[in-house]
Amino acid sequence: MASIADYYAGKNVLITGATGFMGKVLVEKLLRSCPEVRTLYLLVRPKAGQSMQERVSDMMKCKLFDRVREDNPDFHQKIVPISSELTQPALAISPEDVERLTSCVNIIFHCAATIRFDEPLKHALQLNVIATQQLLSLAQQMHHLQAFIHISTAYANCNRRHIDEIIYPPPVEPKKLIDSLEWMEDSIVRDITPRLIGERPNTYTYTKALAECVVQRESSKLSIGIIRPSIVGASWQEPFPGWIDNFNGPSGVFIAAGKGILRTMRANNDAVADLIPVDVVINLTLAAGWYTAVHRPKAALVYNCTTGGINPFHWGEIEHHVMSSFKRNPLEQAFRRPNANITSNYLMNQYWILVSHKFPALIYDLYLRLSGQKPQMMRIFNRLHKAIGLLEYFSSQDWEWNSENMSMLMSHLSPEDRKVQHSTLTCVS
Numbered sequence: 029m030a031s032i033a034d035y036y037a038g039k040n041v042l043i044t045g046a047t048g049f050m051g052k053v054l055v056e057k058l059l060r061s062c063p064e065v066r067t068l069y070l071l072v073r074p075k076a077g078q079s080m081q082e083r084v085s086d087m088m089k090c091k092l093f094d095r096v097r098e099d100n101p102d103f104h105q106k107i108v109p110i111s112s113e114l115t116q117p118a119l120a121i122s123p124e125d126v127e128r129l130t131s132c133v134n135i136i137f138h139c140a141a142t143i144r145f146d147e148p149l150k151h152a153l154q155l156n157v158i159a160t161q162q163l164l165s166l167a168q169q170m171h172h173l174q175a176f177i178h179i180s181t182a183y184a185n186c187n188r189r190h191i192d193e194i195i196y197p198p199p200v201e202p203k204k205l206i207d208s209l210e211w212m213e214d215s216i217v218r219d220i221t222p223r224l225i226g227e228r229p230n231t232y233t234y235t236k237a238l239a240e241c242v243v244q245r246e247s248s249k250l251s252i253g254i255i256r257p258s259i260v261g262a263s264w265q266e267p268f269p270g271w272i273d274n275f276n277g278p279s280g281v282f283i284a285a286g287k288g289i290l291r292t293m294r295a296n297n298d299a300v301a302d303l304i305p306v307d308v309v310i311n312l313t314l315a316a317g318w319y320t321a322v323h324r325p326k327a328a329l330v331y332n333c334t335t336g337g338i339n340p341f342h343w344g345e346i347e348h349h350v351m352s353s354f355k356r357n358p359l360e361q362a363f364r365r366p367n368a369n370i371t372s373n374y375l376m377n378q379y380w381i382l383v384s385h386k387f388p389a390l391i392y393d394l395y396l397r398l399s400g401q402k403p404q405m406m407r408i409f410n411r412l413h414k415a416i417g418l419l420e421y422f423s424s425q426d427w428e429w430n431s432e433n434m435s436m437l438m439s440h441l442s443p444e445d446r447k448v449q450h451s452t453l454t455c456v457s
């Protein structure tokens with residue numbers, strides 16, 4: 029049985045979202061564990077005054093790539109940045125680059141998305157749905173494509189309590205929505221967004237559900253795998269423990285608690301906190317790419333990449349672990365001694381917000397004003413309250429994901445891959 033690294037040997041891989049949190053880990057893992065991979069084409073846009081080449085060179089200098097650099101100091105030769113703005117027609121890829129990609133790409137990993145919970149619907153639709161559709165059109169022109177792997181989210185169907193590894197009917201026909209929003213003014217779209225997203229909490233989960241449907245429609249023409257990770261956190265083992273580069277999801281909440289700023293948050297102590305380390309998600313993603321290309325399943329296979337069904341961990345336990353870890357390793361320049369509590373009671377939470385957040389912030393801002401400095405604490409708390417208000421939906425409820433396809437995937441691995449993926453299994457079990 030050929031190993032996953034054998035499959036990727038000599039392959040040309042196209043990756044979107046490579047400059048993002050998960051994309052970087054995917055690039056690193058491919059270069060380190062599949063050293064014979066031929067070329068990684070990264071669709072990147074210029075940003076913040078940096079060209080796409082500068083962005084990719086900066087990314088490769090990051091500590092995350094230290095092990096790859098040690099193994100192969102010339103690893104950057106395998107990376108080819110391709111200029112692309114995914115919100116533009118035809119993804120703004122030049123005709124020469126289209127030609128190059130269509131003639132050689134063997135596998136696509138589509139990681140790019142807007143993951144903001146407060147993204148205006150039009151923009152979320154443009155990036156998460158329309159860009160996915162355009163990438164699928166490009167994929168169909170590729171002469172040697174063997175697999176298209178789409179990164180979705182376990183919360184795309186968070187309006188359901190039990191989520192199987194199937195693609196559910198979309199909340200609305202994507203094409204109809206795209207056509208209608210095209211002519212509508214932004215203010216009208218903003219007004220009707222709550223009605224459109226219905227039971228979903230935000231435009232992110234709504235557009236990710238639509239994207240799954242768009243991807244599924246191409247499954248008769250392409251071999252497709254859909255990965256649905258739950259809440260992706262810092263790396264567990266690879267390339268080293270604890271790597272993370274953002275404040276998304278719970279990470280920002282943990283830091284705010286460690287700085288002594290956040291003292292209270294509404295969450296259900298007994299609800300499962302479905303966290304999954306980024307390296308575990310990426311190991312599964314690469315294995316799913318291999319399986320899709322080699323076994324060419326007739327319908328798109330969905331992999332719920334979650335931990336709660338196998339090794340449930342609860343928000344109440346998280347409170348305990350976060351607090352004891354900050355007591356052992358205090359953060360520098362903390363506002364107060366960390367002491368955060370979780371409560372499921374709305375009124376109790378409001379009371380503690382008043383007493384432990386707003387009142388100390390007012391006093392501190394008064395002190396800053398009196399000492400001739402600019403007040404800032406109330407502004408920080410307002411941002412924090414906005415952020416936790418958007419996260420509470422996920423920390424106050426329980427979901428149940430079926431993850432049979434993950435087990436099926438493991439059973440198909442060669443003995444040597446199973447050893448590598450064994451860490452993945454021991455993490456979730």
Ligand SMILES: CCCCCCCCCCCCCCCCCC(=O)SCCNC(=O)CCNC(=O)[C@H](O)C(C)(C)COP(=O)(O)OP(=O)(O)OC[C@H]1O[C@@H](n2cnc3c(N)ncnc32)[C@H](O)[C@@H]1OP(=O)(O)O
Pocket residue numbers: 143144145146181182183258259260275276277278279280281282283284285293295343346347350351368369370411414415416418419420422423
């Ligand atoms: C002990 C208690 C423990 C309690 C635990 C309970 C935790 C519960 C948490 C539940 C989480 C559930 C998440 C579910 C995720 C679904 C999974 C996914 O599919 S997808 C993934 C899920 N998707 C998401 O998670 C996205 C959610 N996030 C958002 O949608 C937006 O960030 C926002 C609306 C919350 C704030 O928007 P806005 O106000 O515009 O602010 P910006 O974003 O623009 O950031 C401005 C700047 O501030 C920086 N910074 C941020 N935080 C912190 C911090 N804590 N400190 C310091 N700095 C921080 C930030 O880096 C940035 O810096 P720079 O780049 O400018 O230099």
Ligand SMILES: NC(=O)C1=CN([C@@H]2O[C@H](COP(=O)(O)OP(=O)(O)OC[C@H]3O[C@@H](n4cnc5c(N)ncnc54)[C@H](OP(=O)(O)O)[C@@H]3O)[C@@H](O)[C@H]2O)C=CC1
Pocket residue numbers: 044045046047048049050051071072073075112113114115138139140141142143155179180181182236256257258259260261274276277
């Ligand atoms: N993080 C999590 O907890 C989870 C994430 N996911 C999914 O995983 C995938 C990756 O998420 P994550 O890495 O956390 O997200 P990030 O926000 O870290 O990365 C998003 C990536 O998309 C790129 N991108 C965004 N807009 C454009 C654009 N207009 N043109 C070109 N590229 C663009 C970004 O590029 P740039 O650097 O130029 O902005 C970046 O590389 C997403 O599909 C997300 O839905 C699923 C479950 C949980």
